[in-house]
Amino acid sequence: MKSNPVKAALKRGEPQVGTWLSLGTVFSSRLMARVGFPWLTIDMEHSPIDWDMAATMFAVIAEGGCVPLCRVPCGSHDHIKRALDAGAWGIVVPMVDTVEQAKAAIAACKYPPAGNRSVGGSMHALNFGASAGEYFAQANDEILVVLQTESPTGAANAEAIYSLPGVDAIFVGPNDLAAQMRGPDGRDPEPAAFEAMLQKILAAGKKTGTPVGLHTQTVAEVEKRIAEGWQFIAVGSELRMMVTQAQRFVSELKIKGSSDLARY
Template identity: 75%
Template structure:
């Protein structure tokens, strides 16, 4: 059975830079899987991607030698089971605020006696080039479990969550963390307060020996965050890359875009 190289590299302390997939398009995904990113995350939390589409995307990513990861809609047992049985080699679970939530998510990714993942399916083994029997024996060691810290509550519980066996990495969505830090009247935190909160996540990861990562938008930000000690880093998304490059070309031609709405992507 194939090893999960992204999990191995993170355990060795080496940064792993991938990107997010939002389109759910097979052609775009096949191309992205061959660009050189070690992992690609299919975003099922914020994109209208079906389970059938996701299973196909996991397959074409794995066939290209890249690691398919699924950001599940939420961290419940059913979503995690379906993502892994469809062939994801890891999951990203959003909005993990408490130790109890984290334990439940980790248990859903592991077969007994470690966890409570149900035995069944066949697509999962294909992406690891394994028989079903080998997959059942070794999946607990190879599935990558990434928990998201996206709120002040999650930061307060960070050390206890990050210390849990089976928590392979932590991921911060800076936009969600900023939103969760708003005051009751809707005022956003200052950039300094927001950055201080993210640095608390980084410090907790270093203290517990758990790789932590975050979403950034530029290569310069990737380099900055790696220098600080972040490891599991998402660079933009295929949607962001397409829109940015199209906008850049239009700008070079002194053409005004038809709409400014795309700037938010």
């Protein structure tokens, strides 16, 4: 059975930089799997990707020598089970605010006795190049479990959550964290306050020995965060990369037309 190189690298303290997939196409997934990123996360929380397409994307990513991860819509047992049975090598769970939520998500990723994941399926074993029996015996050691800290509540409970057995990494979604930090007037937090919150999360990760990462948008930001000690880092998305490069061409060519994609 194939081993999970991203999980192994994080255990060794080595930063792992990947990106997000939002387009939901087999062609783009096959190409992105061969670019050189060690991992790719299929975003099923904020993208209209269905389970059939996700399963095919997991397969072509794994066959391309890359680790396919899935951000599930929420940390429920059924979402996690279905993503793993469809062939994901790891799960990214959004909005984990409490120890109870974290324990439930971890348990859903693990077969008994470590957890309560249901035994079944066949596509997971195919993506690991294993028999079903090999997969059932070794999956608990190879599945990557990533929990997201995206609120002040999650940050307040960080040390307790990050100390739980079975947490392989923590991931910060900056947009949601900033939104959750808004004051009564609806304004985003001041940059200094937001950065202080990020550093609090990073400090909790260092204290507990749990790799912590976040979403970035530039190479310079990736390098800065790695120097600070962040390890599980996403840079942009295939959607952002496509649109940003297209916008650069349009700007350089001085083409006049409609452009309302700045948010990407």
